[in-house]
Amino acid sequence: MAVEPLSQKEIEERLAELPGWSVDGDRLARSYRLGSHFAATAMVVHIAQVQEELNHHSDLTLGYNTVSLTVNTHSVGGAVTELDFALARRVEDLAPGHGAH
Numbered sequence: 001m002a003v004e005p006l007s008q009k010e011i012e013e014r015l016a017e018l019p020g021w022s023v024d025g026d027r028l029a030r031s032y033r034l035g036s037h038f039a040a041t042a043m044v045v046h047i048a049q050v051q052e053e054l055n056h057h058s059d060l061t062l063g064y065n066t067v068s069l070t071v072n073t074h075s076v077g078g079a080v081t082e083l084d085f086a087l088a089r090r091v092e093d094l095a096p097g098h099g100a101h
């Protein structure tokens with residue numbers, strides 16, 4: 001399946017289903033706060049596992065008790081695509097298990 005940049009309208013429709021996520025420049029982004037540094041670290045490892053499964057990788061930043069991601073699709077010149085939203089949905093699914101909000 002060829003992956004293509006999403007239109008502004010397509011991005012807005014998908015963002016409406018993903019509270020907390022936004023588009024910052026040409027990247028889909030969200031930050032989470034967790035209960036401790038160790039909890040944040042465990043979430044980073046879990047996200048890395050999903051990224052390997054999807055073969056799609058965010059810029060993933062670990063803070064003291066925060067985890068931040070930004071992602072776009074290099075192969076279309078750094079635009080937001082369905083692949084970025086697929087990763088975002090998977091991260092949203094795993095976040096509650098880590099107590100992330």
Ligand SMILES: C[C@H](O)[C@H](O)[C@H]1CNC2=NC(N)=NC(=O)C2=N1
Binds near residue numbers: 072073
């Ligand atoms: C060869 C491999 O499929 C590509 O390099 C993948 C890996 N991870 C990736 N991650 C992201 N965010 N964008 C890509 O275009 C991308 N491409």
